[in-house]
Amino acid sequence: MGVVVELVESDFCPKCAVVKERVLKVAKDLGAEVKLLDPVEDAERIVDLGILTSPAVVVNGKVKFAGVVPSEEKIRKAIEEEMR
Numbered sequence: 795m796g797v798v799v800e801l802v803e804s805d806f807c808p809k810c811a812v813v814k815e816r817v818l819k820v821a822k823d824l825g826a827e828v829k830l831l832d833p834v835e836d837a838e839r840i841v842d843l844g845i846l847t848s849p850a851v852v853v854n855g856k857v858k859f860a861g862v863v864p865s866e867e868k869i870r871k872a873i874e875e876e877m878r
Contacts, residue, residue, distance in 0.1 A: 797826040797876045802840055802850035802860075804833050809863050813849040820869045824877070826853075 799821050803810035814830075821828045831840055833848065843852055847861035851869065858864075858872040 797824070797854055797873055798829060799826050799873060800829045800831050800839075800843075800852040802831045802833065802836075802845055802848045802852070804848055807848050810849040812863050813851065813859075816864070816866045816869055817851060820866055820873060824870070824873050826873050826877075 799817060801814060801817050803814050818828060820826075833840065840850075843850075843855075843857055845852075845857060845860055849863070850860040851858050851864065851872065853872050854876045856876070859868070864872075
């Protein structure tokens with residue numbers, strides 16, 4: 795089963811650009827799928843996940859980070875945990 799990383803981000807969030815770049819790089823390295831969630835278009839999914847702030851990184855339906863800028867190493871570890 796593949797790993798799916800969902801990223802909640804918005805254009806007006808300066809932290810989001812950094813997290814997006816890191817998530818895309820690590821996910822590509824590990825072969826994980828990335829889905830970008832828009833706060834308006836994907837509001838129902840974001841509410842279902844219980845996310846109240848961006849950026850947020852969700853791996854296989856589990857919120858791993860919200861409102862912080864995790865390092866590439868932490869993102870890699872979060873994705874690898876779901877690959878086991």
